Amino acid sequence: MPGYDVTEPRLRCVLPFEAVPAEVSQLRRAAAEQLSRWGIPVAVDDAELLVTELATNVVKHVGEGVSAALILEWRGERLRLEVHDKSSVRPSIRMMDRDQESGRGLHLLTFLAIEWGTVLTAVGKAVWCEIATDVGSTCLRIGRAVTALENYQALGGGPAYERGKDAVLAESAVALIADLLHWTAARGQDPDDILDRAQMHYEAEADVA
Structure with missing residues (x-):
């Protein structure tokens, strides 16, 4: 190629x-x-x-x-x-x-x-x-996560906002992570490996921050 x-x-x-x-x-x-x-x-x-x-x-x-x-x-x-x-x-x-x-x-x-x-x-x-491409992109990642979770609620209806926005976003995060694990498994990848790699990225960036 x-x-x-x-x-x-x-x-x-x-x-x-x-x-x-x-x-x-x-x-x-x-x-x-x-x-x-x-x-x-x-x-x-x-x-x-x-x-x-x-x-x-x-x-x-x-x-x-x-x-x-x-x-x-x-x-x-x-x-x-x-x-x-x-x-x-x-x-x-x-x-x-x-x-x-x-x-x-x-x-x-x-x-x-x-x-x-x-x-x-x-x-x-x-x-x-x-x-x-900058290493110090923690704030960007957080903002991107909030946008993703707010948009993701529409995919499954989401819980009612009476429970509070933070609770809604937390439940959306759980649903999104679960769906991503299904997505990786469907492509023949190991969901546990994906979680381990994500944790490693998080810890490495947290140490830098």
Whole structure:
């Protein structure tokens, strides 16, 4: 999966790929290796997850076997991820039942990214998102978590607000974590391993803070 770098005026890498499930894992590894070469202080797990979701959406909604490309672009304190394909149909987030698997990728994109969107291109569209690359991003993570939990209540109706907003957010956090564990298990990953890795990230960032 060849790529090329342009170092001026910013760090940029283009990774063409074929939209098939086997290529998604290769693309994820290639992106992680590129970030490592750049030495970006970014949460690599977040970047890998976003690459996986963006590429998987092409496989599911554009067509298996189509040509696409991932662009990584590092600008200051943000890393931008773009996936270009040949479809002009823009993705949209729809309300869904908690038991639904389809469409969850865009909700995760909303939770993990600072910003995301779509733009039409000369041959189709690009779906893009940006994540922070600074190590001291605890406040950003907290704000992102609150936004995610407030939005997540709609997925399952959520408890009544009479119990207090903090209680609602706490219950939403439990439901979201449980759903994410189901999501990881459905993809053949070990939920306990995911929890251990999340705990390690939290403790490492808490020590730095």
